[in-house]
Amino acid sequence: MTVLAIDTSNYALGVALLEDHQVLGEYITNLKKNHSIRVMPAIQMLMRDCEKTPADLRKIVVAKGPGSYTGVRIGVTIAKTLAWTLNIPLVGISSLEILAAGTGRYFDGYISPIFDARRGQVYTGLYQFEGGRLKVVKQDQLAMLVDWSTKLTECSKPILFVGNDLSIHQNKIAEILGPKAKFASITEHNPRPSELALLGKDKPGEDVHSFVxxxxxLAEAEAKWLEANGKTLNG
Known part of the structure; x- marks a missing residue:
């Protein structure tokens, strides 16, 4: 089974092809450039180099967020369009989970992927490998970095932090957690699209039309609009 994975949820853009138990190829950049005009050429180049056609694909796996509002939307829109057009399953995976999967497989402790969310906030979660499988310890969330780090002082094992935004928060994390905090190498901060493909290849497909x-x-602009118009998510 050939799986195409797509991740445009942050600055890093990644696409990969996984066939059964082999990574055929992957493409990753970590550049502040427009994903909307780069992702389809990246997919086309990868498939051409791997000698695959759209008819060979059996599943699309996409990073569904959190992350950049625009970036997440681009990847999900393309993934939904491809899945619907090719009539193949679509699977969404947490963008934070991808980072955790690519970093902590042999780490004896917890993994906390970090995306900066501005104003001292981060998107994060807590993961751990058990028996070779990645488990969610604390669900993905938006939290104040100081509050999150303080909460993690209760953990009985060290915590590995990873992510391209880690440098923004690393000093504060180290100040609060001391030697319990471990930090991934810079070569591990880009989410691997091949890990995304592996996470999603055996999961059941989701309804393409209702997938979000x-x-x-909310995106900041949408939140301000709702506030200005006196509306809430439920009304």
Whole structure:
């Protein structure tokens, strides 16, 4: 089974092809450039180099957020369009989970992927490998970095932090957690699209039409519009 994975949820853009138990190829960049004009050429180049056609694909796996509102939307829209057009299953995976999967497989402790959310906030969660499988310890959430780090002082094992935004918060994390905090190498901060493909290849497909990203919070513009118009999510 050939799986195409797509991740445009943050600055890093990644696409990969996984066939059964082999990574055929992957493409990753970590550049502040427009994903909307780069992702389809990246997919086309990868498939051409791997000698695959759209008819060979059996599943699409996409990073569904959290992350950049625009970036998440681009990846999900393309994934939904491809899945619907090719009539193949679509699977969404947490963007934070992808980072955890690519970093902590041999780490004896917890993994906390970090995306900066501005104003001292981060998107994060807590994961752990058990028996070779990645488990969710604390669900993905939006939290104040100081509050999150303080909460993690209760953990009985060290915590591995990973993510391209880690440098923004690393000093504060180290100040609060001391030697319990471990930090991934810079070569591990880009989410691997091949890990995304592996996470999603055995999961059941989701309904393409009702599939939506997981932004965790509203985009700032949408939140301001709702506030200005006296509306809530439920009314």
């Amino acid at each position: 990203p997981n932004y965790i919070r």
